[in-house]
Amino acid sequence: xxxxxxxxxxxxxxxxxxxxxxxxxxxxxxxxxxxxxxxxxxxxxxxxxxxxxxxxxxxxxxxxxxxxxxxxxxxxxxxxxxxxxxxxxxxxxxxxxxxxxxxxxxxxxxxxxxxxxxxxxxxxxxxxxxxxxxxxxxxxxxxxxxxxxxxxxxxxxxxxxxxxxxxxxxxxxxxxxxxxxxxxxxxxxxxxxxxxxxxxxxxxxxxxxxxxxxxxxxxxxxxxxxxxxxxxxxxxxxxxxxxxxxxxxxxxxxxxxxxxxxxxxxxxxxxxxxxxxxxxxxxxxxxxxxxxxxxxxxxxxxxxxxxxxxxxxxxxxxxxxxxxxxxxxxxxxxxxxxxxxxxxxxxxxxxxxxxxxxxxxxxxxxxxxxxxxxxxxxxxxxxxxxxxxxxxxxxxxxxxxxxxxxxxxxxxxxxxxxxxxxxxxxxxxxxxxxxxxxxxxxxxxxxxxx
Numbered sequence: 001x002x003x004x005x006x007x008x009x010x011x012x013x014x015x016x017x018x019x020x021x022x023x024x025x026x027x028x029x030x031x032x033x034x035x036x037x038x039x040x041x042x043x044x045x046x047x048x049x050x051x052x053x054x055x056x057x058x059x060x061x062x063x064x065x066x067x068x069x070x071x072x073x074x075x076x077x078x079x080x081x082x083x084x085x086x087x088x089x090x091x092x093x094x095x096x097x098x099x100x101x102x103x104x105x106x107x108x109x110x111x112x113x114x115x116x117x118x119x120x121x122x123x124x125x126x127x128x129x130x131x132x133x134x135x136x137x138x139x140x141x142x143x144x145x146x147x148x149x150x151x152x153x154x155x156x157x158x159x160x161x162x163x164x165x166x167x168x169x170x171x172x173x174x175x176x177x178x179x180x181x182x183x184x185x186x187x188x189x190x191x192x193x194x195x196x197x198x199x200x201x202x203x204x205x206x207x208x209x210x211x212x213x214x215x216x217x218x219x220x221x222x223x224x225x226x227x228x229x230x231x232x233x234x235x236x237x238x239x240x241x242x243x244x245x246x247x248x249x250x251x252x253x254x255x256x257x258x259x260x261x262x263x264x265x266x267x268x269x270x271x272x273x274x275x276x277x278x279x280x281x282x283x284x285x286x287x288x289x290x291x292x293x294x295x296x297x298x299x300x301x302x303x304x305x306x307x308x309x310x311x312x313x314x315x316x317x318x319x320x321x322x323x324x325x326x327x328x329x330x331x332x333x334x335x336x337x338x339x340x341x342x343x344x345x346x347x348x349x350x351x352x353x354x355x356x357x358x359x360x361x362x363x364x365x366x367x368x369x370x371x372x373x374x375x376x377x378x379x380x381x382x383x384x385x386x387x388x389x390x391x392x393x394x395x396x397x398x399x400x401x402x403x404x405x406x407x408x409x410x411x412x413x414x415x416x417x418x419x420x421x422x423x424x425x426x427x428x429x430x431x432x433x434x435x436x437x438x439x440x441x442x443x444x445x446x447x448x449x450x
Contacts, residue, residue, distance in 0.1 A: 002026060002029065002030040002033070003030055003033060003034060003169070004030075004169075005022065005026065005027045005030040005031075005172075006027070006030050006031045006034055006077075006169040006170065006171060006172050007169045007172075007222070007447050008172065008222075009172065009221070009222045009223045009225065009226050009444060010072075010073065010076050010172055010173055010221065010222075010223075010226040010229060010230075011072070011223065011225050011226060011229065013027055013076055013172060014072045014073070014074075014076060017064065017074070017075055017076075018069075023057075023061050023075075024057040024058075024060040024061050024064075024074075024075030024076070024119065025054065025057040025058050025061055027057070027075070027076065027077060027172075028053050028054060028056075028057040028077050028119055028121070029054070029057075031053075031077050031121055031169075031170055031171055031172075032048070032050055032053065032054075032121070034168065034169045034170045035048055035121070035170045038146070038168055038169075038170060039170060041144060042143060042144045042146055042164050042168055042170075043125060043141050043142070043143045043144055043161070043164075044079075044124055044125060044143050044160075044161040044162075044164040044165040044168065044170060045079070045121075045122050045123065045124055045125070045161065045165065045170070046082045046090075046092060046122070046123040046124060046125055046140075046161070047089075047090065047122050047123050048121060048122035049089075049120060049121060049122045050122075052120075053077065053119050053120065053121050053122075056119045056120075057075060057077070057119050060074055060075030060117055060119065061075065063075075063117075070115075070116055070117035071116055071117065071233075071239045072229060072239055073113065073116040073117055073118050073229065073230075073233055073239070074116065074117030074118075075117055075118075075119065076117075076118055076119065076172065076173075077118070077119045077120070077121050077171055077172060078113060078118050078119070078120055078121065078171060078172075078173050078174060078175065078230075079120070079121050079122065079123075079124050079161075079162055079165040079166070079170070079171035079173075079174035079175070080110065080120050080121075080122070080123055080124065080162075080174070080175050081123070081124050081126055081159050081161070081162045081174065081175050081176050081177060082094060082123035082124060082125065082126055082161070083126060083130055083177055083207055083208045084107040084109070084110050084123075084175060084206065084207055084208075085103035085104075085105050085106060085107050085110075085206040085207070085208070086103055086106050086107070086110060086120070086123075087103055087104060087105055087106045088102065088103065089102065089103055089123065090102055090103070090123070091103045091123075091208065092123075092140070093126075093128070093129050093130070093208045094125065094126040094127055094128040094129060094130065094137055094140055094158070095128045095129060095139070095140070095318065095326065096139040096140060096324075096325045096326075097318045097321075097324045097325065097326065098318075105206050106206060107205065107206030107207050108203045108205040108206055109175075109202050109203060109206075109207070109217050109234035109235075110175070110206070111206075112233055112234055112236055113230075113233055113234060116233045116239070118233075121165075121170075121171055124143075124159075124160075124161030124162045124164075124165055124174060125137065125140060125141065125142075125143050125160060125161030126157065126158045126159060126160055126161055126162075127157040127158035127160065127182075127327070127330065128140070128326065128327040128330045129208070129210055129311065129314075129315050129330060129334075130157075130158040130159075130177055130179065130182060130208070130210045131158065131179075131210055131307065131311055131330045131333055131334065132157040132158055132327075132329060132330060132333075132386075133156065133157050133158070133180070133181060133182070133185050133389060133391040133392050133395075134154045134156070134157055134384050134386065134391065135154045135155040135156050135157040135158070135160030135186060135189075136154070136157070136327070136329065136381070136384070136386065137160075137327055138327045138328060138329075139325045139326070139327055142154070142155070142160065142381060143155045143160040143161045143163075143164040144164065145164065145167075145189060145190060145378045146164060146167050146168040146190070146448045147167070147190065147191065147378060147416065147417055147418060147448045147449070148378070148416075148417070149449075151380050152380065152381045152382070153189075153378040153379060153380055153381060153417075154189065154378050154379055154380075154381055154384060155186050155189055155190055155378070156185040156186030156187075156188070156189040156190065156378075156391060157182060157185065157186065158176075158177070158179075158182040158186075159174075159176030159177065159178075159182050159183055159186050159194075159220060160186055161174075162174035162175060162176045162186070162220050163176070163186030163187060163189070163190040163192060163194075163220050164186075164190060166190070166192055166220050166221065166222065166445075167190035167191055167192055167445070167448060168448065169447065172221075172222065172226075173219055173220065173221040173222070173226055173230060174219070174220045174221075175217065175218075175219060175220075175230075176194070176217075176218055176219065176220050177207060177210075177215055177216065177217055177218065178194075178196040178215075178216045178217075178218045178399065179210050179211050179214045179215050179216070179307055179399060180214070180300070180303050180304065180307060180392055180395055180396035180399050181196075181391065181392050181395025181396060181398070181399075183195065183196050183216075183218040183219070183220060183407075184196055184218075184373060184395050184398075184405060184406070184407040184420075184422060185373075185374065185391045185392070185395055185407075186220065187220050187373075187407045187409075187420065188373040188374050188407045188409070188418065188419070188420030188422075189374065189377070189378045189391075189417075189418060189420075190220075190378075190418060191409045191412075191418030191420075191445050191446055191448070192220050192221065192222065192407075192409060192418075192445045193220070193221050193222065193223060193224050193226070193227050193406065193407065193408055193409070193441060193444070193445065194218065194219075194220050194221075194227070194406065194407045194420075195218045195219055195221075195224075195227040195228070195231060195405075195406045195407075195430075195434070196216050196218045196398065196399070196404060196405045196406070197216060197217075197218060197231050197235070197404055197430045198216075198402070198403075198404045198427045198428050198429075198430055199214070199215075199216050199399075199402060199427070201216075201231070201235050201430065202216070202217040202218075202231065202234045202235050204217065209310075209314050210307060210310070210311050210314065211306060211307040211310040211311055212310055212314075213306065213310065213349070213352075214303065214306060214307060214310075214399045214400070216399070217234060218231070219231060219234075221445075222444045222445040223438075223441070223444040223445070224246070224406065224408065224434050224437055224438035224441050224444075225438065227406070227434070228431070228434050231430070244435055245435075246435050246436075246438035246439050246442065247283075247284075247435060247436070247439065248280050248283045248284060248285035248436045248439045249283065249284035249285070250284060250285075250286065251280075251284075251285045251286065251367045251368065251436050252286050252288075252365065252366050252367045252368075253280060253285045253286065253287045253288070253366070253367060253368045253369075253370055253436070254287075254288055254289075254290050254292075254366050254368070254369050254370070255273075255277050255287055255288065255289045255290070255369075255370045255371075256289075256290075256292060256369070256370065256371040256372075256394075257289050257290055257291045257292070258270070258289075259291055260291060260292060260296070261372070261375065262375050262390070262393060264375060264376070264390065265372070265375040265376070266375065266376050266377060266413065268377070268411070268413040268414055268419060269372050269374070269375060269376070269377070269413075269419055270372075271411075272372075272410050272411035272419040272421070273371075273372045273410075273421060275410070275411065276370070276410050276421045276440050277289075277370070279439070279440050280370075280439065280440060283439050285436075287370075292369070293362065294355075294358070294359070294362075294397075296393060296394055296397045297393075299355065299396065299397035299400045299401065300389070300392055300393070300395075300396035300397050300400070301396075302348065302351065302352065302355075302400055303396040303397065303399055303400035304333075304389075304392075304396060305337075305340075305348055306345075306348055306349070306352065306400075307337075308333055308334060308336045308337030308340075309337040309340045309344075309345050309348070310337070311333075311334050311337055312334045312335070312336075312337035312338050313337070315334060316334075316338070319331055319334045319335065319338075320338075329386040329387075352400055355400065355401060356400075356401055356402040356427075359401040359402070359403065359426075360402075360426055360427070363403075363425070363426040367425070367429075367432065367433075367436065368423050368424065368425055368433055368436055368437075369423075369424040369425075370421060370422065370423055370424070371394045371421070371422045371424065372394065372419075372420075372421060372422065373394065373395075373407040373419075373420035373421055373422040374390075374391055374393065374394075374419075374420065375390055375393050376390055376391070377413050377415070377417035377418070377419060378417050378418075394422060395422070398422075398424055402427045403424050403425060403426060403427055404424070404425050404426075404427060404428070404429060404430045404433055405422055405423065405424045405425070405433075406422070406423050406433060406434060406437045407420040407421070407422050408420060408421055408423070408437050408438075408440060408441030409441065409444075409445055409446065410440055410441070412446075416449060418446075421440065423436060423437040
């Protein structure tokens with residue numbers, strides 16, 4: 001059925017295109033049909049570029065018929081977080097105050113996907129200025145996690161709309177950004193793969209900044225293979241076949257000890273984490289459980305402090321304007337950054353550099369650190385506390401330490417909500433990390449229950 005096409009991986013859709021069993025137009029039409037059927041409730045898209053998407057899909061089919069194949073992403077659709085500039089299109093950055101802004105440039109990473117032949121479907125919702133982990137946005141509205149059709153549960157932030165679009169089959173993949181977990185958190189809550197590559201691998205030109213020293217571009221996808229393919233394309237790297245098959249044989253993996261789990265962690269999350277470690281051992285990994293010699297909460301708080309300072313510096317014009325309809329939680333967090341002195345900011349950057357060096361040294365005898373991605377599953381929107389940050393328990397430290405990381409879906413809770421596990425690697429070790437994560441993540445994302 002056509003409606004099933006957007007639930008296939010990019011790699012599988014590409015194989016079908018090359019085999020001639022489907023067309024780019026059919027795939028895009030299936031995505032648009034799912035958007036028509038679901039987005040009024042799920043609220044994933046800010047705007048949908050229906051006519052242009054169909055036109056680009058038709059062009060891709062004509063190019064393929066003429067023997068012109070741009071590569072494995074040619075003719076495949078993707079959703080774009082509304083933090084990426086696309087020339088001639090609005091970029092709201094999740095803010096009502098930006099509704100009238102039209103971009104005059106296209107983000108470099110988006111340009112590279114367009115050059116690879118991808119078909120953008122439209123822009124997706126996010127937390128205002130990408131500053132939040134729950135996925136809330138009071139002025140613009142919060143996307144609905146598709147894993148519960150009856151209760152409005154959080155989709156995670158800040159790349160909330162991108163995650164919802166992929167999880168619900170409105171797009172086979174989407175772009176996000178990750179400053180403290182904003183790709184990995186929604187990926188875990190929505191049952192997807194979310195990859196935060198090493199800082200700087202993908203250029204940030206044309207992406208609205210939150211924290212210039214911490215921001216990373218990353219994909220939300222159905223499989224690790226898809227995520228790697230998108231990162232390579234956005235980084236301007238050749239889209240060649242993987243150098244090695246997924247494997248953890250002989251890998252030195254350190255797993256976070258139970259003593260460092262928060263008291264509020266859900267039992268189903270612990271069980272899924274332990275089952276993942278067992279699977280890694282079965283596949284030949286050398287897994288050791290250790291108490292990690294650094295404090296995730298402290299590192300996360302330091303990361304948050306830098307975000308607040310840099311975020312206020314970028315968005316102070318709107319944040320300081322009391323007439324602007326700004327999400328109250330975002331405004332409150334950014335105003336904390338207003339109080340920082342130059343001395344405090346420079347000291348924070350120096351402290352981070354020291355921590356990055358210590359982490360790099362610690363990782364020399366390890367190939368990966370594995371943690372639960374989140375301590376909880378998707379909570380009802382009505383029950384969340386915006387002043388609490390449980391979703392950032394293990395994610396913010398990764399950005400602070402200059403590491404790469406990937407969240408993979410590994411299980412469902414007893415109530416049918418997705419659970420993810422996080423693989424963390426030293427900076428620059430993205431490809432090796434993904435080969436390991438692809439072992440327990442081999443089955444990829446599942447489809448939400450009806």
